Amino acid sequence: MPELPEVETIVRALRPKLIGRTILAADLLWPRTLVTPSASQLQEAIAGQDILAVARRGKLIHLRLSTFNLFVHLRMSGDLYIKEADALPEKHDRLILTLSPNGQAKAQKLVFDDARKFGRAWLVREPQEVTGKLGPEPLEDGFTPQSLYAGLQARRRQLKPLLLDQSFLAGLGNIYTDEALHRARLHPQAMSNSIKREQAEALWEAIRAVLQEGIRRNGASIDWVYRGGQFQNHFRVYGREGQTCPVCGTTIQRTVVGQRGTHFCPVCQPRE
DNA sequence: CACGTCACCTGCGTGC
């Protein structure tokens, strides 16, 4: 489900409900969900931790706690939401955190739900332990047309796998990469070091535009997991194989690049 | 360093 805009949407929804509350207990239902610490150390470490801030780094959800930092990566099918404490456990619940009551609100719990079990959580002292290898945030000031151009020149890789590499840029996934490349009129398999300065500028602009539009529409919901987003109704290429390009009317093609389904317009995005 | 392949998992849609 989630790329940067979907994670940002979840973070914005959770932030006002979580800040100022205390985690009372943890219940780990699928042990591999927790990378660190060990399941036996989790309870003692997390009980009594206050939630000071709720943030996002790339696709990671970051809860800043009194003395620890909790990170959650939703991977393919994860979701994170608040339920009433007396709600029945569901089939795909993997980690449940009991929250202190919030004013007159009833006791609640923060649930990490993940059908495919790819999602992961970390409870660490230092954020760097989890975020250390991530590339720049595409919507922050450190990411500029110049830095993107320099990064592209420094590598010799196909554009799509490079943009999916979280150490190159943090937050793009399969959908937003296809959408950004289409907006920038670049072929997914163009080599990064062949990109001209003005093309890099167009790509920078396209990346920011698709992410901002995704956030504005509360993300994309394209399967049974995520709810509420509208961006899926505005895809130009993703999932539109056989339909027409909204720019030129050509039939959108689907191919496979780096094991990922890849959608593009052969006219707007010529291979050259 | 770049790339291909597999592994991790479950569930849904399609076609026979």
Added chain:
DNA sequence: TGCACGCAGGTGACGT
């Protein structure tokens, strides 16, 4: 209805 198959928003560990 059942069943096999392909596909899925992500990443990490391999081998070449």
